[in-house]
Amino acid sequence: GENVEQHPSTLSVQEGDSAVIKCTYSDSASNYFPWYKQELGKRPQLIIDIRSNVGEKKDQRIAVTLNKTAKHFSLHITETQPEDSAVYFCAARGGTSYGKLTFGQGTILTVHP
Amino acid sequence: GAVVSQHPSRVICKSGTSVKIECRSLDFQATTMFWYRQFPKKSLMLMATSNEGSKATYEQGVEKDKFLINHASLTLSTLTVTSAHPEDSSFYICSARDGSGVEETQYFGPGTRLLVL
Numbered sequence: 001g002e003n004v005e006q007h008p009s010t011l012s013v014q015e016g017d018s019a020v021i022k023c024t025y026s027d028s029a030s031n032y033f034p035w036y037k038q039e040l041g042k043r044p045q046l047i048i049d050i051r052s053n054v055g056e057k058k059d060q061r062i063a064v065t066l067n068k069t070a071k072h073f074s075l076h077i078t079e080t081q082p083e084d085s086a087v088y089f090c091a092a093r094g095g096t097s098y099g100k101l102t103f104g105q106g107t108i109l110t111v112h113p
Numbered sequence: 114g115a116v117v118s119q120h121p122s123r124v125i126c127k128s129g130t131s132v133k134i135e136c137r138s139l140d141f142q143a144t145t146m147f148w149y150r151q152f153p154k155k156s157l158m159l160m161a162t163s164n165e166g167s168k169a170t171y172e173q174g175v176e177k178d179k180f181l182i183n184h185a186s187l188t189l190s191t192l193t194v195t196s197a198h199p200e201d202s203s204f205y206i207c208s209a210r211d212g213s214g215v216e217e218t219q220y221f222g223p224g225t226r227l228l229v230l
Binding site for chain 1: 154155157210218219221223224
């Protein structure tokens with residue numbers, strides 16, 4: 001089945017800096033890659049997603065890039081703000097598992113004022 | 114975005130009792146719902162995939178007789194933790210997939226915190 005590795009496990013940045021979180025996946029047939037933000041005790045919230053026919057997608061301060069050849073995708077947050085502090089999860093939908101997402105281990109992002 | 118509700122938000126029960134958790138899609142029909150378990154500071158671990166009108170598909174290592182899943186309608190799936198034990202204490206989250214065809218987004222419920230004494 002699909003295996004998703006996420007790095008780093010923790011990331012600490014100063015307000016205004018950029019943050020980058022990287023994920024790799026194992027199933028070359030995977031075709032959908034969402035990113036979720038989860039605040040303490042809350043539900044995961046979808047912040048951005050990308051499909052395998054696209055290399056990059058941007059939404060204001062958030063962008064995701066996908067390299068299908070290398071089987072990795074990254075989340076980029078620019079101009080970070082303290083409210084960006086949360087746990088971020090990447091996920092991949094395997095090509096043979098209709099609708100089923102495999103999640104990365106999560107990254108605890110802390111943005112210091 | 115679509116709304117998924119979960120009830121109850123937290124429950125405390127005695128060891129040996131059963132607990133039922135409901136997951137509802139409020140403004141869309143969900144042919145597929147997913148149940149996850151999350152330990153503190155850990156990732157989401159998929160327990161099972163629930164399909165409306167058919168049996169759930171359980172992930173390896175998840176006891177189907179202990180975690181009963183029923184998806185009786187397009188807007189409701191339930192997870193029953195039978196004969197709960199302290200090791201079942203966890204945060205249980207459901208998600209629902211929009212069944213309108215192409216949409217792949219999964220929307221998560223707010224989670225249920227279960228504490229078994």
